[in-house]
Amino acid sequence: MTPPDHIAVQDDAIAARLTPIADPLDPRIADYRDVRDRDLKGRGGLFMAEGAVVLRDMARSARFAFESVLITQKRVPAMTDWLAALPDAVAVYVAEGAVMDAIAGFPIHRGILALARRGEPIAPQILLDDAPAHALVLACFGITNHDNLGGIFRNAAAFGAAAILLDPQCCDPLYRKALRVSVGAAARVPFARLGPGPGDAGNACTLLRNHGFEPLALSPRGTLTLAQAAAHYQGRRALLLGSEGPGLAPDLIAAATSVRIDMAGDFDSLNVATTSGIALHALTRQAGG
Amino acid sequence: MTPPDHIAVQDDAIAARLTPIADPLDPRIADYRDVRDRDLKGRGGLFMAEGAVVLRDMARSARFAFESVLITQKRVPAMTDWLAALPDAVAVYVAEGAVMDAIAGFPIHRGILALARRGEPIAPQILLDDAPAHALVLACFGITNHDNLGGIFRNAAAFGAAAILLDPQCCDPLYRKALRVSVGAAARVPFARLGPGPGDAGNACTLLRNHGFEPLALSPRGTLTLAQAAAHYQGRRALLLGSEGPGLAPDLIAAATSVRIDMAGDFDSLNVATTSGIALHALTRQAGG
Numbered sequence: 378m379t380p381p382d383h384i385a386v387q388d389d390a391i392a393a394r395l396t397p398i399a400d401p402l403d404p405r406i407a408d409y410r411d412v413r414d415r416d417l418k419g420r421g422g423l424f425m426a427e428g429a430v431v432l433r434d435m436a437r438s439a440r441f442a443f444e445s446v447l448i449t450q451k452r453v454p455a456m457t458d459w460l461a462a463l464p465d466a467v468a469v470y471v472a473e474g475a476v477m478d479a480i481a482g483f484p485i486h487r488g489i490l491a492l493a494r495r496g497e498p499i500a501p502q503i504l505l506d507d508a509p510a511h512a513l514v515l516a517c518f519g520i521t522n523h524d525n526l527g528g529i530f531r532n533a534a535a536f537g538a539a540a541i542l543l544d545p546q547c548c549d550p551l552y553r554k555a556l557r558v559s560v561g562a563a564a565r566v567p568f569a570r571l572g573p574g575p576g577d578a579g580n581a582c583t584l585l586r587n588h589g590f591e592p593l594a595l596s597p598r599g600t601l602t603l604a605q606a607a608a609h610y611q612g613r614r615a616l617l618l619g620s621e622g623p624g625l626a627p628d629l630i631a632a633a634t635s636v637r638i639d640m641a642g643d644f645d646s647l648n649v650a651t652t653s654g655i656a657l658h659a660l661t662r663q664a665g666g
Numbered sequence: 667m668t669p670p671d672h673i674a675v676q677d678d679a680i681a682a683r684l685t686p687i688a689d690p691l692d693p694r695i696a697d698y699r700d701v702r703d704r705d706l707k708g709r710g711g712l713f714m715a716e717g718a719v720v721l722r723d724m725a726r727s728a729r730f731a732f733e734s735v736l737i738t739q740k741r742v743p744a745m746t747d748w749l750a751a752l753p754d755a756v757a758v759y760v761a762e763g764a765v766m767d768a769i770a771g772f773p774i775h776r777g778i779l780a781l782a783r784r785g786e787p788i789a790p791q792i793l794l795d796d797a798p799a800h801a802l803v804l805a806c807f808g809i810t811n812h813d814n815l816g817g818i819f820r821n822a823a824a825f826g827a828a829a830i831l832l833d834p835q836c837c838d839p840l841y842r843k844a845l846r847v848s849v850g851a852a853a854r855v856p857f858a859r860l861g862p863g864p865g866d867a868g869n870a871c872t873l874l875r876n877h878g879f880e881p882l883a884l885s886p887r888g889t890l891t892l893a894q895a896a897a898h899y900q901g902r903r904a905l906l907l908g909s910e911g912p913g914l915a916p917d918l919i920a921a922a923t924s925v926r927i928d929m930a931g932d933f934d935s936l937n938v939a940t941t942s943g944i945a946l947h948a949l950t951r952q953a954g955g
Contacts, residue, residue, distance in 0.1 A: 532940060537930030560935050604951060638947065641826030646849050651821060651943040654936065658927065658944045662893060 391457050398447075398472040399408060400491055401479040406470050408492050412481040416553050422495055424551040426564070428487035432601045433459055434561030440496035441564065443467045449474045452488035467489035495551060501569040504540040505588035512613050513660055514590065516571070516581055518629065519546045519620040521647065527558025528650025529618065534562035536657035541568040542581070542615075546614050581617075582632035590615040592633035594625050599637030603659040606636045621649050670860040680746050687736075695759050697781050698736045701770040705842050711784050713840040715853070717776035722748055723850030729785035730853065732756045738763045742776035776853035784840060790858040793829040794877035800904050802949055803879065805860070805870055807918065808909040809833045809938065815839055816847025817939025818907065823851035825946035827919040830857040831904075832871070832913040870906075871921035879904040881922035883914050884945060888926030895925045905945050910938050 378486050408415075412425060423444060426432055429452075434439050436459060445468040448456065453471060460469055478484045491576055508514060520526045526548055533541055541550075548555065550563035571581055582592045591610045594617040601609070617633055619625035638647065638655055647655070686694055697704075699713060712733060715721055718741075724730050725748060734757040739743060742760060749758055767773045797803060804827055809815045815837055822830055830839075837844065839852035860870055871881045880899045883906040890898070906922055908914035927936065927944055936944070 403833045469794070528937060528940065531935060531937065534933040535936050537931045562933065565933065592918060602949075602951075607817065637829050639951070640824045640951075647824050647943065648818060648820065648852075648939070654940040658892075658948070660800075661890050661930075662928070664890075 379460055390392045391453065391460050394460060395453070395465075395471045396468060396471050396474060398470045398480075401476055405468070405597065406447060406472075406480055406598070408445065408481070409470075409480050409490060412485075412490070412553070413483065419549075420654040422548075423492055424495060424556075425490060425492055427458060427478075427485065427490050427550075427553060428557060429459075429489060431458075431556055431561040431629050432489060432491055435491075435493060435564040436462065438564055440567075441578065442494045443456045444492040444494055445470065446489065446491045449477050449485075449488040463621075470620045499567065499569045501542050501571055501584060502588070504542070504567050504569050505585070505590065508588075508590075508613065510581040510610065510613065512590075513539045513657070514542065514585075514613075514615045515653065515657075516542040516544075516585070516592070516615050516617045517547050518544045518581075518617065518625055519623065520618065521546060521548050521620065523548055523552055524558050525621075525648070525650045527563065528648075529556040530555070530559035530562040530566055532569075532574060532650065532654040532657050533566045535654075536661045538566060538616075538657060541566055542571050544571045544581070545570055562652075574620060581629065585615045589613045592617055593636045593656075593660075594630045594633035595619075595638070595652060596625060597637060599635035601634065601636050602639055603636055603656055606634065607660050607662065610634070610660075614660060616653070616660065618649055618653055624629065677784070680742065680749050682801075683749060683752075683758050684742070684760045685757060686768075687759045687765060690765055694707065694757070695736060695761075695769055697734065697770070698759075698769050698779060701774075701833070701842070702772065703706065708838075709781075711840075712781055713784060713845075714781055714842045715840075715845055716774065716778060716779050716842060716905075717846060718745060718778060720845055720850040721745075721778060722852065724780075724782060724853040725751065727853055731783045733781040733783055735778065735780045736761065736766060736769070737779075738766050738774075738777040745778065748829040751835065761926045773943075778852055786869075788856065788858045790831050790860055790873060791877070793856050793858050794874070797828040797877075797902065799902065801865060802946070803827060803829045803831065803874075803902075803904045804832075804942065804946075805874070805881070805904050805906045806836050807833045807870075807906065807914055808912065810835060810837050810909065812837055812841055813847050814845040814910070814937070814939045816844040816852065817937075818850035818942045819844070819851040819857075821939065821943040821946050822850075822855045824943075825950045827855060827905075827946060830855055830858055830925055831860050833860045833870070871916065874904045881906055881918045882925045882945075882949075883922035884908070884927065884941060885914060885919050885924045886926060888924035890923065890925050891928055892925055892945055895923065896949050896951065897948075899923070903949060905942070905949065907938055907942055 426583045556563045585592045590613040593606055593613045736759045845852045874881045880894055881901040881904045
């Protein structure tokens with residue numbers, strides 16, 4: 378069967394861009410070897426992203442520059458448009474699925490990986506200055522679980538949060554798993570690190586207030602319900618989230634307006650990503666209609 | 667150092683109940699071998715639960731009967747009260763941590779496993795009849811992911827949902843991982859399976875309406891917002907949840923009142939467990955204050 382013309386043309390245009398890889402030990406794809414080990418060690422200014430949805434999302438952002446791509450032959454047809462739009466300097470390696478799995482050290486079901494360069498770190502002040510008048514931002518403290526941080530970014534994107542601030546203890550939202558769980562949102566929602574100095578967590582509320590953001594700290598013993606906070610605060614707001622278990626530090630809660638999610642009483646337990654979704658929905662509902 | 671008297675007495679009382687296990691191949695603990703393989707095969711009328719929180723929760727329920735317990739020596743002191751309350755017929759095996767890990771086939775960080783008998787299946791009609799006048803129940807369709815189903819049960823418990831109905835495609839909430847992610851809620855919130863016959867999913871709305879429950883189907887194109895649904899329907903309500911991706915079947919949405927969660931517009935993506943949390947919070951807020 379002869380493929381239709383337009384497919385053939387696409388394939389020709391892309392074919393020149395592809396570097397076939399047959400040997401898992403080929404030095405050109407050394408960066409893709411033993412992906413999980415490298416995830417743990419970190420990659421300096423680079424990070425690894427996977428899956429078509431995440432990579433398409435990243436390509437729409439000016440914050441990242443792709444360094445290279447590793448794709449299975451089977452996935453090329455579905456990604457020709459995306460591959461064609463990559464700058465010429467980006468190497469595109471193509472391998473059989475089994476070779477790709479041997480390179481990565483485990484099965485890459487999504488069939489596409491890319492190495493990208495992080496943007497320069499942004500100061501929290503710049504993100505806060507740039508936010509709209511009724512912006513909602515998130516500030517995360519001690520979120521060390523990649524599933525939870527990924528889920529928080531996903532919810533932030535779904536409800537249009539303007540930015541996410543992360544204390545020094547939070548894990549990396551561009552870690553491969555966090556990025557995947559976020560369905561690419563970690564590459565969409567701007568984020569910045571809060572300073573690492575002692576007392577800086579407590580100063581987060583001062584920083585937020587100086588930029589006109591009301592800090593709303595989620596706590597089981599909060600003084601306002603979410604609905605009351607949504608009714609009272611409709612300008613710039615920051616939602617403060619702590620890790621499950623310890624929660625937010627008492628000094629942080631004391632320096633903020635504390636807000637609670639009313640529950641059934643005898644089972645006071647919500648996942649922190651779910652908590653962020655409930656609070657984002659409640660606080661953005663007024664604006665959203 | 668001599669331990670205080672009351673600790674010594676507790677230990678003596680418990681010591682007689684413990685059966686030490688030194689050999690991972692001891693036939694008495696055959697049910698605990700290769701836990702993950704057995705998880706996949708299923709255990710018939712039995713299920714495996716892990717961790718102190720889940721097991722303490724289960725002990726408060728009349729729905730389950732423990733068959734046996736496997737605990738590390740290190741964990742015994744923290745669980746003496748729970749162990750002492752077990753019926754005499756329940757065998758309690760105690761092993762060194764390394765032996766327990768060798769039995770299970772992977773590290774059991776929580777240090778305690780138990781084999782329990784499921785209660786008799788309950789008919790959905792009975793759960794719906796028994797629910798209070800303003801009850802909110804959940805009905806899940808095609809939730810095959812244990813993390814998601816566990817998260818849904820956790821949220822149901824947090825917001826006091828009266829029951830959960832599961833279509834035949836939903837995974838088992840008493841599967842070890844779902845139970846763990848639910849923080850024991852899968853053993854607290856009553857659940858029932860909807861019939862497996864063809865067309866039964868569509869009949870779910872008839873079943874619900876016959877019992878006075880308004881079926882509210884979550885859909886991105888729902889006609890009401892969550893807030894509107896919360897204001898309109900304050901009697902018995904059922905929240906219908908479909909799997910991420912395909913969502914609820916069109917016939918199910920057509921037979922129900924469809925409800926949407928308004929989002930930012932360009933990133934219409936929420937995890938189904940997070941969705942359940944947002945909807946439960948919105949629909950129970952009126953009653954909860």
